[in-house]
Amino acid sequence: MKIRLENVVKTFETFRAVKDVSLDIESGELVALLGPSGSGKTTILRMVAGLEYSDGGTIHFGDQDATDIPVRDRGVGFVFQHYALFPHMTVADNIAFGMKVSKVKRDKAAIDARVADLLRLVRLEGLGDRFPAQISGGQRQRVALARALAVDPKVLLLDEPFGALDANVRRDLRRWLREIHSELGITTLFVTHDQEEALDLADRVVILKDGQIVQQGTPEKVCRDPQSAFVMRFLGDANVIAADVRDGRAYAGDVSVEASGVADGRAELYARPADLDWAQAGPGIAAKITRVLDRPDGRRVLAETQAGEALEFDVEPERILNAGETGFVTLRRAKVFAI
Amino acid sequence: MSASVSTRRKPPRVGDTPVFRRTLIGIVLFLVAFVIVAPLIIIGVEAFAKGWAVYRDTIIHPDTQHAIMLTVLAALIAVPVNTVFGISAAWAITKFDFWGKRFLLVVIEIPFSVSPIVAGVAYLFVYGLQGLFGPLLDAWDIKILFAIPGIIIASMFVTAPFVARELIPLMQAQGRDLEEAATSLGASGWRTFFAVTLPNVKWALLYGVILCNARVMGEFGAVSVVSGNIRGQTNTLPLHIELLYHDYQAAGAFASASILALIAVFTIIAKVALERQGAGRVRKQANPAEKTS
Numbered sequence: 001m002k003i004r005l006e007n008v009v010k011t012f013e014t015f016r017a018v019k020d021v022s023l024d025i026e027s028g029e030l031v032a033l034l035g036p037s038g039s040g041k042t043t044i045l046r047m048v049a050g051l052e053y054s055d056g057g058t059i060h061f062g063d064q065d066a067t068d069i070p071v072r073d074r075g076v077g078f079v080f081q082h083y084a085l086f087p088h089m090t091v092a093d094n095i096a097f098g099m100k101v102s103k104v105k106r107d108k109a110a111i112d113a114r115v116a117d118l119l120r121l122v123r124l125e126g127l128g129d130r131f132p133a134q135i136s137g138g139q140r141q142r143v144a145l146a147r148a149l150a151v152d153p154k155v156l157l158l159d160e161p162f163g164a165l166d167a168n169v170r171r172d173l174r175r176w177l178r179e180i181h182s183e184l185g186i187t188t189l190f191v192t193h194d195q196e197e198a199l200d201l202a203d204r205v206v207i208l209k210d211g212q213i214v215q216q217g218t219p220e221k222v223c224r225d226p227q228s229a230f231v232m233r234f235l236g237d238a239n240v241i242a243a244d245v246r247d248g249r250a251y252a253g254d255v256s257v258e259a260s261g262v263a264d265g266r267a268e269l270y271a272r273p274a275d276l277d278w279a280q281a282g283p284g285i286a287a288k289i290t291r292v293l294d295r296p297d298g299r300r301v302l303a304e305t306q307a308g309e310a311l312e313f314d315v316e317p318e319r320i321l322n323a324g325e326t327g328f329v330t331l332r333r334a335k336v337f338a339i
Numbered sequence: 340m341s342a343s344v345s346t347r348r349k350p351p352r353v354g355d356t357p358v359f360r361r362t363l364i365g366i367v368l369f370l371v372a373f374v375i376v377a378p379l380i381i382i383g384v385e386a387f388a389k390g391w392a393v394y395r396d397t398i399i400h401p402d403t404q405h406a407i408m409l410t411v412l413a414a415l416i417a418v419p420v421n422t423v424f425g426i427s428a429a430w431a432i433t434k435f436d437f438w439g440k441r442f443l444l445v446v447i448e449i450p451f452s453v454s455p456i457v458a459g460v461a462y463l464f465v466y467g468l469q470g471l472f473g474p475l476l477d478a479w480d481i482k483i484l485f486a487i488p489g490i491i492i493a494s495m496f497v498t499a500p501f502v503a504r505e506l507i508p509l510m511q512a513q514g515r516d517l518e519e520a521a522t523s524l525g526a527s528g529w530r531t532f533f534a535v536t537l538p539n540v541k542w543a544l545l546y547g548v549i550l551c552n553a554r555v556m557g558e559f560g561a562v563s564v565v566s567g568n569i570r571g572q573t574n575t576l577p578l579h580i581e582l583l584y585h586d587y588q589a590a591g592a593f594a595s596a597s598i599l600a601l602i603a604v605f606t607i608i609a610k611v612a613l614e615r616q617g618a619g620r621v622r623k624q625a626n627p628a629e630k631t632s
Contacts (some may be wrong), residue, residue: 049523050523051519051523070522071519071522071523072522072523072525072526072527073525074523076523077523078519078520078523080516080519080520082516084516084517084519084520085520086517086520086521086534086535086538086539087539088538088539097521097524097526097534098524098525101521101524101525101526101527101530101534102525103525147520147524148523148524150524151524151525
């Protein structure tokens with residue numbers, strides 16, 4: 001089911017949570033709404049679900065105008081951040097709930113068979129008789145997904161689906177959700193503030209800031225070509241170095257990078273920790289190492305330039321570096337944004 | 340090693356000297372015995388002071404029977420009405436946003452803070468012959484004051500907050516996620532309420548109902564103003580006890596009081612049993628992850 005949002009607006013009392021958002025989600029696509037808290041991502045998701053009504057604009061499901069269809073009839077599967085499993089029902093009863101209240105009557109055998117199928121799909125065979133309090137967080141999230149899928153939703157919506165889980169479980173569930181998605185091919189929209197989650201999971205990432213879309217594209221596209229300092233910063237660690245732009249090149253210390261399209265004058269260089277390196281001799285940006293942090297996959301170096309800018313970058317584990325050393329930070333690549 | 344630890348004299352913590360501890364416990368025990376336990380014992384002793392026959396005669400006396408009947412009738416009407424009111428109020432306050440919500444929260448608590456006799460007097464002014472609706476009611480020959488409806492209305496006023504007060508904090512803590520989930524799965528409002536909301540608040544609800552019931556049955560102040568104390572007609576059990584006592588029928592008064600005391604004991608037992616089920620306080624979320632929001 002294709003979803004189309006046109007000029008959607010939502011205001012809470014005086015706070016404009018969503019400002020004029022237009023977004024197309026193709027049938028079968030897996031899209032992430034990514035943004036910091038307060039960016040309006042959850043509000044957009046809830047409007048698509050029908051849990052909130054928009055104050056302006058339209059939401060189409062396929063050719064049907066769904067803007068004013070209540071959540072009950074909208075045919076969406078919604079997975080809540082804290083699962084919202086019914087604590088007084090078993091896992092099987094939770095999954096069966098949507099089928100039992102459905103206007104489409106099914107007999108008990110059909111419901112039981114479908115519950116068994118879904119338990120198999122979410123790999124929780126044998127846990128149907130447990131109560132939500134008796135299973136782990138990751139298992140609860142899978143029950144919540146099975147429950148949402150049980151009603152054959154046109155669209156699957158997930159609100160920070162892995163937000164309350166620890167890192168290892170998150171990573172597993174992420175891969176697993178991706179598998180389920182390719183198996184079922186259901187149009188899926190999920191909300192996250194975790195850029196790694198969005199990039200790992202989604203076909204397309206929609207980045208939001210202050211209720212507006214600031215950039216959208218495939219994970220590759222948004223990573224390789226962030227179009228604003230905000231996106232650059234939000235997607236990962238970034239070093240910021242003051243620079244001067246002259247004739248399409250940005251100069252910092254005695255290095256320069258290409259900066260076509262940026263107006264002459266003061267600008268900022270943005271570089272990922274992996275884009276910087278350390279050398280005893282120039283050309284580079286003169287700096288002094290302030291600390292070295294050792295990590296399993298390498299060494300993170302904290303350095304300070306003569307101008308007082310703090311830089312962070314990674315070097316191979318074998319490199320011998322010590323705090324207090326002076327040298328030059330070299331630049332493999334960087335993005336330039338005007339101030 | 341471990342033995343020496345357990346037998347070692349521990350230095351007193353702040354305010355934890357043996358003298359202080361024993362004095363404090365002593366004072367509390369003395370007050371409990373003197374203020375709470377002794378009167379209860381007296382009720383039992385005095386009720387049977389003149390023998391089982393007098394006790395039985397008092398209980399089966401038509402006036403007592405009528406008082407019991409009236410008290411039960413008041414409870415049978417006031418408790419369900421206040422239960423429905425409490426559920427509606429709690430639902431409205433916790434699941435919807437509307438103008439005047441905070442005000443409503445405060446108003447619901449008023450019967451707790453105002454003396455019941457004030458409520459009784461207020462009803463006199465509203466429904467009394469010289470009151471607001473008095474002439475109108477009189478013209479239609481509807482008797483509210485000094486009749487059963489007055490007793491029931493006064494009881495309802497006094498006990499209005501009990502159920503709502505138990506439900507509101509719990510339902511606030513539970514949030515709206517469950518109802519939203521049920522609705523998104525296609526459940527109607529009624530279905531959501533009966534299948535999802537109610538089962539999750541049932542212990543708190545029962546707890547509120549039991550406290551409400553105990554209060555209705557024991558209510559004296561408001562009812563005494565509006566009932567008119569007509570023996571065998573508008574006397575509830577607490578009023579009947581007072582009447583007997585003023586008639587110097589101490590044994591009868593105590594016998595009737597023993598019924599109320601018995602109800603109180605059952606109420607306490609039910610309350611403790613329900614508290615074990617987690618009612619009467621906001622339940623800890625069974626799921627630790629749910630606390631992270």
